[in-house]
Amino acid sequence: MAYQTQMNTIGGKTIMLDPDTMQIKNLAAILNFATKTADYTCTVNDSGTIFNVTGAKALVTFTLPTPEAANDGVFYGFVSTAATGLAVACADKIVYDNSIVTDSLTAETTDHIIGAALFAVSNGALWLVFAAKNGSAVFTAAAA
Secondary structure (H helix, E strand, O other): OOOOOOOOEEEEEEEEEEEOOOOEEEEOOOOOOEOOOEEEEEEOHHHOOOOOOOOOOOOOEEOOOOHHHHHHOEEEEOOHHHHHHHHEEEEEEEEEEEEEEEEEEEEHHHOOOOOEEEEEEEOOOOEEEEEEEOOOOOOOEEEO
């Protein structure tokens, strides 16, 4: 009896399952972009989105889902593209600057807000947040 196999490719890469983790390997990430001018609650379906605040008239706060709901590997990017700035929030679940009880991070150095950016990745228990500072941009952490 002859068996036939099918090789699927995405972007020219062969997609395959890692035998140890049973996760897909060799799948290129596709980033989405979204503009928000008012507070927004991120969803798991938003994973892979880079949010900006172009046109916002006031600070925009992005609320992250709990990392347990988001699961391991869900990620978002946030870029301040307006002088009003941005904040990222999730009660007691943000790891940043030697603290795991941070509730939120806010870009608020007036002359360095534009270009300030955060990248948040869930490990299933916490949000690991990385700052991409624009010159002297400062992110202020608020704890519980």
